[in-house]
Amino acid sequence: MITAKFATECNIAIRNHVPIFPRWKDYKDKDLIFKDFREKVGLKFDTDITKAPYQRACVTMMKKGIRQQRYKLKKKYFDPFPLHLVPTTSPIPHMTDEQWGDLVNSWKEHKKLETCQGNRANRGKVQLHQTTGSRSYDIYIETLGDKYNDEPPNALELFKECHYSKKRKAFTPAVQSVINEIERKITDPTEDGEQPNVTEAVSAMLVRKTKKNRFLHNVGIQNKTGTSNAMRRELEAELIREKQGSNELRALVDKQRQQMDAMAKQMQEAEAARAKHDEEMKQKQAETDALLKRLISMIPNNT
Structure with missing residues (x-):
């Protein structure tokens, strides 16, 4: 306080x-x-x-x-x-x-x-905007008070709490889509018939939807089940994003270089056109001067 x-x-x-x-x-x-x-x-x-x-x-x-x-x-x-x-x-x-x-x-x-x-x-580009305001995740979770008296909230419940807009009284379409996918994933049994782990499902989904998956760490949840797989998937996804970013950057640099080359070419052409125009003007001026001299020489000198 x-x-x-x-x-x-x-x-x-x-x-x-x-x-x-x-x-x-x-x-x-x-x-x-x-x-x-x-x-x-x-x-x-x-x-x-x-x-x-x-x-x-x-x-x-x-x-x-x-x-x-x-x-x-x-x-x-x-x-x-x-x-x-x-x-x-x-x-x-x-x-x-x-x-x-x-x-x-x-x-x-x-x-x-x-x-x-x-x-x-x-x-x-951010799709999943948190709604905790200026408060950090841990402080915001403390304000939940006795809402989860019986047992601490799981990863999905915390995700909902931290992404629910009290002003709009609803989730954004992007957040609602993620929640629907997570709920669908945790309700479908795995191949061995066991109930899917909620934390792992949230972690896997955030790896796909966010550039850096830090939500579970920020709210203090440690993903014990499938942690190594989630980390591996996160690293693979990050490597893919970095590669895509490098390709995009390379394409942008190439485009800018082409634009600069085109501008340089246009400037050279404009300079050549200007020089040609100046040369033509000089030639016309010389011809005009010569014509004037001949006309002047043809005028009789009465004096």
Whole structure:
């Protein structure tokens, strides 16, 4: 509870008092900002703000909070607008217009825009979105309380809990499809007539549907039955994905190289056409000058 309150007070102090710079290293020589932040948070707790553990905790929370606040500002004041319509004055009182301008210019950098576009595309590929919010899996599971009084929840039940949208009161189509496949798999008996292992079924399905199967590890379930097979399948699937990624990257590089070669060829052709045009213009100008000279020479000199 104290940790949660400390994190909350740190976030409040960042939102209300700390300017947001483009990079964390921009704060390195800003001792006054760190001091002001430690003092404002320390007012809420009975602690010695000069102690090293407290100062290290403040730096850690400040670093995380600034990154989150930078993301929120970008999402609210930068992403929805065309570049020429992004606000030029600071929308928050504790940042000057100059500081806001530096932050906006960092977002406008070509490399930054490409990185954000790539991250946005990668997020769009995620099918199984967790619904635990900002809480970690273990903390979220603790909030379930006495819901599973008789025995701890199995892997499928935890998967449902962590992927159920309380806002929509339903699973997403992708999550519902995975749940249906797992339930169908665990209800069909194996070749030796035994009931399939729920944890192994969930693990095998997540290996197929996710790039990195970490859910069972994050919720604290150890897959004892068929662990080696699941790990082998996961490694094989990861190798296939890496190979596919390498092929896609190679194809992308080849395509870009072809485009660059085509652009270079077009530039050479344009340069040759321009040189030819200049040469023709010079020749025409020389012919015109020669004609004018002949005409002038034909005019009688009355003087």
